[in-house]
Amino acid sequence: MWRTSSRTRPATIRRSPRMEKIMRKTAVALALVAFIAAGCTTTPTAPPALDLPAGTGVDPALERWWTDFNDPTLTALVDEALTHNLDLRAAIARIDLARAQVKLAQKDLYPSVNLEGAANRTKASEVGPFPLFGAPPTTNDFKVELNASYEVDLWGKFRAATRAAQDDLLASRYARETVRTVVAADVARTYFQLLAADAQLKLLEDTLKTRNETVTLQQDRYQGGVIGDYDLAQAEAERAAVAADVAVTRRAAAQFESALAVLVGRSPREVFDPTITRDVATTWLVRVPELPAGLPSNMLQRRPDIRNVEAQLAAGNRRIDVARADYFPSLSLTGNYGSESGALKNLFSGPAVIWSIAASLAQPLIGLKAIEANVESKTATRDQLVVTYQQTVQTAFKETHDALVANQTMRDALAAQTERRTKLERALDLAGLRYRSGYSPYLEVLDAQRQLLQAQTLQILAARDVRLAVVDLAKALGGGWEYKSDVAAE
Numbered sequence: 001m002w003r004t005s006s007r008t009r010p011a012t013i014r015r016s017p018r019m020e021k022i023m024r025k026t027a028v029a030l031a032l033v034a035f036i037a038a039g040c041t042t043t044p045t046a047p048p049a050l051d052l053p054a055g056t057g058v059d060p061a062l063e064r065w066w067t068d069f070n071d072p073t074l075t076a077l078v079d080e081a082l083t084h085n086l087d088l089r090a091a092i093a094r095i096d097l098a099r100a101q102v103k104l105a106q107k108d109l110y111p112s113v114n115l116e117g118a119a120n121r122t123k124a125s126e127v128g129p130f131p132l133f134g135a136p137p138t139t140n141d142f143k144v145e146l147n148a149s150y151e152v153d154l155w156g157k158f159r160a161a162t163r164a165a166q167d168d169l170l171a172s173r174y175a176r177e178t179v180r181t182v183v184a185a186d187v188a189r190t191y192f193q194l195l196a197a198d199a200q201l202k203l204l205e206d207t208l209k210t211r212n213e214t215v216t217l218q219q220d221r222y223q224g225g226v227i228g229d230y231d232l233a234q235a236e237a238e239r240a241a242v243a244a245d246v247a248v249t250r251r252a253a254a255q256f257e258s259a260l261a262v263l264v265g266r267s268p269r270e271v272f273d274p275t276i277t278r279d280v281a282t283t284w285l286v287r288v289p290e291l292p293a294g295l296p297s298n299m300l301q302r303r304p305d306i307r308n309v310e311a312q313l314a315a316g317n318r319r320i321d322v323a324r325a326d327y328f329p330s331l332s333l334t335g336n337y338g339s340e341s342g343a344l345k346n347l348f349s350g351p352a353v354i355w356s357i358a359a360s361l362a363q364p365l366i367g368l369k370a371i372e373a374n375v376e377s378k379t380a381t382r383d384q385l386v387v388t389y390q391q392t393v394q395t396a397f398k399e400t401h402d403a404l405v406a407n408q409t410m411r412d413a414l415a416a417q418t419e420r421r422t423k424l425e426r427a428l429d430l431a432g433l434r435y436r437s438g439y440s441p442y443l444e445v446l447d448a449q450r451q452l453l454q455a456q457t458l459q460i461l462a463a464r465d466v467r468l469a470v471v472d473l474a475k476a477l478g479g480g481w482e483y484k485s486d487v488a489a490e
Helices: 017-039 065-069 072-084 086-109 157-223 229-263 268-272 280-285 304-325 368-436 442-476
Strands: 112-123 138-152 330-341 353-362
Touching (some): 072 086, 072 157, 157 442
Antiparallel strands (some): 138 330, 330 353
């Protein structure tokens, strides 16, 4: 009696040498394809390592640094510029353009599906070369069809193109923040230059009044025979020199005013006839904020111009992937499904159904040099961006260094100019006393007046430079823009 085991042993499949050879070749081919697919993708290159100074851990909040001056006029002007400045509006438009480019790149990731419909009525010749054999000469053709096509992203070409477009979008956002930072700084700089020009103009106008009084006094003394022609001519020449300075300074103030009108985005009429409301009497009551003297620990994240180049560099690497993918075959799938009938009433009946599917594989054979040139072009562009990144970082740290130095030295200069003015005011009093007592000529008084006017002017310019140094430092530290982790997802 034969016993049957309750367990069934698996049948042993014997492979022929030919089958094993085919399987080995297939495995090698699949491995080669996998290797090529991996090799045609470039890992995004991180920004190059640079020799950077150590940060101090100081992370000032500079998002609205201009409000620290406690000047309502300045705050209003900057806010107006951030809303209406034309450069900023153009940067926002470039973001919209980059966002549209992302959508265009994403469409290649998905199949293209179209619905087509057609209706034809045809009349054939009844006496033509092809007999009708009793068929009616007039025929109808009604057709409704869905067509689909899709190129399989075998080598990651379309994914890389989409990511490159997304990096471009991110770069455009950082570019907008760069413009925002520059606009805020330019408004503040121009505003403080305007205030300095106002202060100089007021000083010169007051000085001109004094010179007019001096000329009148000297004319009386000349007519009384107390002084000669020389002293009178000196007084009149000094008055003319101050009058010329008044005209030059008035022109400078007008130019700063029109520059501010352009920066804040006002109309051509308002630019041509600008009116920037400010109180000249309180020009230098504007508080000078104290900014940290150290280097922020997140310097490379604070500067939007650096982040902009980083995003461009990432996009450049993606485009190398896109260019390399052209070396390899492309697989396209097409299909359609619909119905066709000579009678409209039968269009959606079962026998009227039509469909087709197809696949095509295309491998470039001619034109490889063009593909190679395209890859080299994209690689050269990426290499150029690497250099641009290095230059941008270098410039950022130079600007920060210079602004830190200026922030301290300009305060020292202001203190020295203030002391000099005080001493020269005393010297002018003494020169006048000596002249009236007959111990010195009038030329000594004129010289003391010139020195005091120069010291007063330099004090105004030093006070202006202190404020400009604060503006430059805020800008260099990435002021006007504070890095947030959700910027990329904006």
